[in-house]
Amino acid sequence: xxxxxxxxxxxxxxxxxxxxxxxxxxxxxxxxxxxxxxxxxxxxxxxxxxxxxxxxxxxxxxxxxxxxxxxxxxxxxxxxxxxxxxxxxxxxxxxxxxxxxxxxxxxxxxxxxxxxxxxxxxxxxxxxxxxxxxxxxxxxxxxxxxxxxxxxxxxxxxxxxxxxxxxxxxxxxxxxxxxxxxxxxxxxxxxxxxxxxxxxxxxxxxxxxxxxxxxxxxxxxxxxxxxxxxxxxxxxxxxxxxxxxxxxxxxxxxxxxxxxxxxxxxxxxxxxxxxxxxxxxxxxxxxxxxxxxxxxxxxxxxxxxxxxxxxxxxxxxxxxxxxxxxxxxxxxxxxxxxxxxxxxxxxxxxxxxxxxxxxxxxxxxxxxxxxxxxxxxxxxxxxxxxxxxxxxxxxxxxxxxxxxxxxxxxxxxxxxxxxxxxxxxxxxxxxxxxxxxxxxxxxxxxxxxxxxxxx
Amino acid sequence: xxxxxxxxxxxxxxxxxxxxxxxxxxxxxxxxxxxxxxxxxxxxxxxxxxxxxxxxxxxxxxxxxxxxxxxxxxxxxxxxxxxxxxxxxxxxxxxxxxxxxxxxxxxxxxxxxxxxxxxxxxxxxxxxxxxxxxxxxxxxxxxxxxxxxxxxxxxxxxxxxxxxxxxxxxxxxxxxxxxxxxxxxxxxxxxxxxxxxxxxxxxxxxxxxxxxxxxxxxxxxxxxxxxxxxxxxxxxxxxxxxxxxxxxxxxxxxxxxxxxxxxxxxxxxxxxxxxxxxxxxxxxxxxxxxxxxx
Numbered sequence: 091x092x093x094x095x096x097x098x099x100x101x102x103x104x105x106x107x108x109x110x111x112x113x114x115x116x117x118x119x120x121x122x123x124x125x126x127x128x129x130x131x132x133x134x135x136x137x138x139x140x141x142x143x144x145x146x147x148x149x150x151x152x153x154x155x156x157x158x159x160x161x162x163x164x165x166x167x168x169x170x171x172x173x174x175x176x177x178x179x180x181x182x183x184x185x186x187x188x189x190x191x192x193x194x195x196x197x198x199x200x201x202x203x204x205x206x207x208x209x210x211x212x213x214x215x216x217x218x219x220x221x222x223x224x225x226x227x228x229x230x231x232x233x234x235x236x237x238x239x240x241x242x243x244x245x246x247x248x249x250x251x252x253x254x255x256x257x258x259x260x261x262x263x264x265x266x267x268x269x270x271x272x273x274x275x276x277x278x279x280x281x282x283x284x285x286x287x288x289x290x291x292x293x294x295x296x297x298x299x300x301x302x303x304x305x306x307x308x309x310x311x312x313x314x315x316x317x318x319x320x321x322x323x324x325x326x327x328x329x330x331x332x333x334x335x336x337x338x339x340x341x342x343x344x345x346x347x348x349x350x351x352x353x354x355x356x357x358x359x360x361x362x363x364x365x366x367x368x369x370x371x372x373x374x375x376x377x378x379x380x381x382x383x384x385x386x387x388x389x390x391x392x393x394x395x396x397x398x399x400x401x402x403x404x405x406x407x408x409x410x411x412x413x414x415x416x417x418x419x420x421x422x423x424x425x426x427x428x429x430x431x432x433x434x435x436x437x438x439x440x441x442x443x444x445x446x447x448x449x450x451x452x453x454x455x456x457x458x459x460x461x462x463x464x465x466x467x468x469x470x471x472x473x474x475x476x477x478x479x480x481x482x483x484x485x486x487x488x489x490x491x492x493x494x495x496x497x498x499x500x501x502x503x504x505x506x507x508x509x510x511x512x513x514x515x516x517x518x519x520x521x522x523x524x525x526x527x528x529x530x531x532x533x534x535x536x537x538x539x540x541x542x543x544x545x
Numbered sequence: 546x547x548x549x550x551x552x553x554x555x556x557x558x559x560x561x562x563x564x565x566x567x568x569x570x571x572x573x574x575x576x577x578x579x580x581x582x583x584x585x586x587x588x589x590x591x592x593x594x595x596x597x598x599x600x601x602x603x604x605x606x607x608x609x610x611x612x613x614x615x616x617x618x619x620x621x622x623x624x625x626x627x628x629x630x631x632x633x634x635x636x637x638x639x640x641x642x643x644x645x646x647x648x649x650x651x652x653x654x655x656x657x658x659x660x661x662x663x664x665x666x667x668x669x670x671x672x673x674x675x676x677x678x679x680x681x682x683x684x685x686x687x688x689x690x691x692x693x694x695x696x697x698x699x700x701x702x703x704x705x706x707x708x709x710x711x712x713x714x715x716x717x718x719x720x721x722x723x724x725x726x727x728x729x730x731x732x733x734x735x736x737x738x739x740x741x742x743x744x745x746x747x748x749x750x751x752x753x754x755x756x757x758x759x760x761x762x763x764x765x766x767x768x769x770x771x772x773x774x775x776x777x778x779x780x781x782x783x784x785x786x787x788x789x790x791x792x793x794x795x796x797x798x799x800x801x802x803x804x805x806x807x808x809x810x811x812x813x814x815x816x817x818x819x820x821x822x823x824x825x826x827x828x829x830x831x832x833x834x835x836x837x838x839x
Contacts (some may be wrong), residue, residue: 192803199593217805221595308786363678365698365787506804507612514788519700528611535606539806541591 144176150204152197154190155183158392158460159208159426162256165459170446177439180445186508187309191217198223198431205434206443211243211427212499215251216540224251225430225437232445240467243424243499249485252427253448256456257389258464259423260484260495261317264390265383266376267479269298273382277408279415288359291382301356303364304372311512313385314356314410318349320419320494321412330500336537336544340526347526352410353515354522355521365517367394377401385410387423388463391480395461407483419492422485424499425467441524464524466486488510500541505532580818587815591808603812612789613651614799620793623708623779624772630712631768633749640753642720653724656715664714668781671710672697697783700790700793707782707791711775719764727753728759762832766825773821794820 151167153159160183167179182204184190191214197203198218210217218224227233228250233241236253244252270276273294278284291300304310322329325345332338332344340346361367361381373390375381377398394402409420428447430440446452453471456462462473463481465488473481487493497505511529514520520528537545587603589596607613638656642649659667674681675696683693734752743751754761775826776795781787785792796822798813 181702188803195805219592219594309799366676510788517787535806
């Protein structure tokens with residue numbers, strides 16, 4: 091009798107275990123495909139005439155969690171849903187940086203991507219194998235509104251894959267005007283002037299950090315090298331192509347090597363806890379005048395606006411100087427790009443969304459949600475009249491077209507370990523020359539993975 | 546009738562294996578098949594969408610990795626350091642908790658609770674505690690007038706800091722295993738010692754250490770294998786940084802995977818698998834030779 095009971099119990103538990111395992115498998119699959127392809131009950135809309143009664147569609151949009159993008163999404167989604175009542179948008183976020191790159195690649199490979207996703211263009215787009223994964227948008231009507239300057243970075247083998255979402259971003263030096271005034275230093279026009287400024291600040295005895303470092307957000311460590319590209323390009327306009335064809339190297343090309351050396355120069359001028367500080371902490375230091383200058387993206391103006399709105403006019407901008415006062419220009423990063431997943435079930439709705447974000451109305455909404463730090467690369471889109479000090483400093487360069495796209499838009503190769511190599515230089519454990527050579531060998535792997543010629 | 550008897554004999558020998566089938570299916574599908582498939586993909590250039598056979602190129606590239614030497618060194622240091630500390634402190638704690646003390650049960654749960662907490666949560670928490678200027682650890686040291694070091698920012702110290710956190714987290718398991726091992730030592734030995742007039746030190750050195758060899762071997766093996774493969778704690782605390790100073794083989798492999806070099810990172814995993822086997826098998830033979838029959 092006792093054994094009977096135990097046997098029943100064992101069999102019961104076993105059955106429960108099998109049921110739990112099998113249902114977990116089944117629901118796991120369902121959840122995956124639901125997230126990837128919009129809701130199961132969605133249907134393709136047959137026409138985009140707003141007069142007709144259309145089936146309810148849920149569009150999934152995946153965006154990274156930088157404040158700029160969150161602000162823009164939060165502003166545009168309600169307006170879009172008002173205009174197109176049959177489309178409902180579900181927003182999902184992913185982390186920026188290397189982990190985000192990984193997530194996007196994995197979700198594409200496993201077939202679990204949102205209908206629309208927002209990501210970088212240029213070399214990072216190449217790494218996504220767009221022909222397999224992303225919808226070809228070359229012949230869409232809304233491409234007419236996009237400027238050629240942008241199209242270059244979403245063009246892979248002659249096909250266009252994305253549209254801009256947001257404004258151009260610039261990499262360079264944010265500086266605190268009040269601190270500069272207080273210490274009697276001027277905006278540097280050459281690298282030697284910048285170094286002299288750093289020394290002045292260090293000797294001033296005020297305890298103000300000459301250069302702010304935020305290496306905990308390790309991507310920010312690359313800023314000096316990447317934003318120096320305008321100067322590299324000015325010295326040798328063929329560098330990007332030679333670099334892609336394995337003919338030019340960072341370690342041996344004098345102008346390119348300068349970028350690494352500049353990073354080496356600022357070692358010892360950063361805040362003591364730079365390895366543990368995040369970009370938000372860095373911006374706070376800049377705004378409060380505890381740091382004099384910060385090499386970072388101008389899109390950080392949104393963090394400034396969010397956390398230190400009363401300090402907006404204290405912050406200005408200057409590009410990474412070259413060794414000559416006549417060569418001075420902006421290194422620009424393309425706006426974020428919206429892509430449509432190739433296997434989406436909601437093609438029409440997705441295209442409608444992309445159409446909206448490239449329209450005048452859409453661009454105006456995006457501009458009001460964040461402070462643009464450059465043009466939107468949409469035809470006839472203009473910067474608002476009232477801009478903060480930082481943007482005013484940028485305008486002359488845009489007007490006289492002293493610009494260069496960053497290297498990642500002119501060459502598909504970007505080595506994955508640059509961030510770590512750069513942290514080593516900034517922290518003083520590796521010489522710039524060694525680091526440049528290491529980065530060259532790192533880039534080799536990426537070139538081979540992409541199957542480029544000449545490697 | 547005689548045929549039935551023969552069938553029963555065979556059946557009796559074979560039927561225990563039927564019980565292995567459910568677990569066996571999972572094991573084969575989830576472990577053996579992927580392992581075999583990964584051996585194949587380690588020989589290709591793989592983009593998850595398509596692959597091209599390139600032979601041993603991935604292995605060559607992996608060994609040419611400039612930071613591989615640092616990674617290997619760090620892996621060895623980390624594994625040996627954490628293993629050693631867990632054995633020593635696990636044994637001491639085990640002996641302490643086996644003796645009859647009032648709050649024994651409470652201390653046992655205190656020692657064991659870190660094992661139950663998520664590794665990532667531990668990593669993030671300690672990363673914040675170890676902040677050079679705002680962290681509590683350095684704040685505590687400042688009370689005594691000491692300037693705490695940059696735990697995770699000093700390349701010479703970072704790996705040791707992570708190792709210490711790993712020991713804090715894993716000591717519970719080592720202690721529990723040692724307690725079981727010590728409790729299983731027959732009473733006759735302690736009685737014999739009392740008769741011969743030995744003291745606590747003799748008990749420790751001459752009875753507990755030799756006779757808890759099986760437990761010690763288990764702890765060494767488990768913590769060494771764990772230490773060689775360790776990834777989650779290091780990634781949560783430093784991501785292999787600053788620079789590359791806390792990179793281990795596992796984090797090198799993960800970074801290659803993150804970059805999209807799927808074939809290369811699979812080759813890396815095959816290499817890690819071989820390294821663990823090459824270290825652990827001879828070690829197991831060496832250790833079990835010394836086990837004493839009780």
